[in-house]
Amino acid sequence: MIQILAFYLFAIVVVLSGVLCVTARNPVHSVMWLILAFFNAAGLMLLVGAEFIAMLLVIVYVGAVAVLFLFVVMMLDIDFTEMRSGFAKYLPIGVALVAVLAGEIIFATSAWNAGGIPLGDAPTPDPEAIPNIQALGLLIYTRYLFIFEGAGLVLLVALIGAIVLTHRKRGDVRHQNIAKQNQRRPEEATVNMKPPVGQGVEL
């Protein structure tokens, strides 16, 4: 009973915040609604027992992607009213795409339910015996260790690439010299002056 209640709560909030995300006038508010949608989708995932995906949604999507969106929205000067101006014009195309996709999904699921697709059976662990986070961890860090490390190298290359392609030396930057700062003594930095009455200080 409580599960059904929780499902309807999460589901309604996801749909509502999705609609508000699209319709909100202020782009920052849109991102906020998006974050709310992510949190509630994570709740839905927990309900079906996919706790790993729930954690991914919170950590990756809320923690990284949404914050990145927020940065982009706040940093870049995007004219959102102009972007929205074509809304009515492109609406039929969007609706047509939605109709095609929905039709495909219905077709694929009914074909699946009719048993028309002979898929190979992939070995999956018993969810009663081992929680799925543990099962994934076991696979990633033992059997697929080689690929995991390879993926790490791919990320390293992405990092190098970003720096190689965007970093340039600028001559007019004054870097902080911590050693010099630490060596500085009060007697070098301050001078004791005794200005005579009626005259300014000569430095």
Added chain:
Amino acid sequence: MTGSVTLAASVPELILSIGAMLLLLVAGWRGDEASRGISWAAVALFVAASVSLIGAPSHAGIAYGGLYRADAFAGFAKLLIYIASAVSIMLAPGWFSRTGAMRAEYPVLILLSATGMGIMVSAGDLLTLYVGLELQSLAAYVLASCMRRDLRSAEAGLKYFVLGALASGILLYGISLLYGFTGTTQFSGIHAAIADRGLSTGILFGLVFVFAGLAFKISAVPFHMWTPDVYEGAPTPVTAFFASAPKVAAMALMVRVAVEAMGPATDAWRQIIIFSSLASIVLGAVAAIGQTNIKRLLAYSSINNVGFALIGLAAGTPEGVASVMTYMTVYIAMTLGSFLCIIRMRDLDGAPVESIAALSGLSRSRPGLAAALAMFMFSLAGIPPLFGFYPKLAVFGAATNAGYFWLAVAGAVGSVVGAYYYLKIVKTMYFDEPAPLLASSDDKIEGGLIALSALAISPLGYLAIPVLSAATLTAAKALF
């Protein structure tokens, strides 16, 4: 298999990746002044990795629970890759010193790309294949646009990146279909599933998508569109790299997927390979005729050569696979040699020259360079007595023995058409009125490398046939 044995199987990748990270630290610390030293250290790492290919652990067979294969085929392909990558590093400092500062990250990126290529040719699983391919490609995208201030270089990098991402998407779609319909990502598992249950429509779709993704990487028609633009725009040493090492890696990967994973479906993929090889030969030969830029011309030449190598794969026999590896061996010698000659082309101010017209009368101003380039062109055209004739003979022989005589005939006709534009360059150099003088060069490394590759494709190369055919046949047998 114990953990230590498993690690030992992948020693070449460990040497290259750990070495690359150390050199990256040096590059970060010392900056671009250290790039010459880093380049030589990277070459030393390639030598060390090649040496580690010899000996027992590299032939350990299956490692990491089937993800990784260390067999004679992978060893042979890796040797070619390491040689080509080392040459691409050695020819860079001279070229970059004339056109702009050499970046210290260049050798590091080539090292990481070569690590990815090693993972590709050793793949025993679709996941390993994909990670290796991405590591290789991502480093290549950065290399293509590493001269940021040059508009064409940036364009080449962007174009390569967008199209490469599309190809990766196609490949991944194929991989997901194969996994869905066979229930495994291991090559041996897919092989067994096709042999047991036959080739279902789903598996066939997956096969087509995987081959399409791989055909992009070897730039076989109809997935070749990016090649001329990227080759023209990328800095010449990078183009030399693109045309050699990644081609070998992707070709070896394609052969391994075709034989090891799709062996029972040979009849299905053979049609794809035959179409792709004939289309590549014809398009590579015809489209090259109108080119005025020598790098674009060599891009079409590489498309053309990939077509010939695919004829060997279409045979689907151990002999055919051996002929593919023979072809790639001679191909990298010819291609690297041609690019070394192009690197030497520059006007008196030191700016690189890429137009074919600038080669006019080169035989009178620079007889040595003209003779070397003429040799590479004759060899690429497959004209005997030069060594470029032998691999063509090998692939045609393999196709004939597998019962595809007509394919060999079609390939031979294509090679005659292709000979036209190679000979046109020779004619430009030897019979046309001299163009403005090209600057002379005394770079000992470039000169030595040109001499070495010219020696490899000279008629003396025929002396190496017993060794080469024994090695390629051992490599090919490892797959069957």
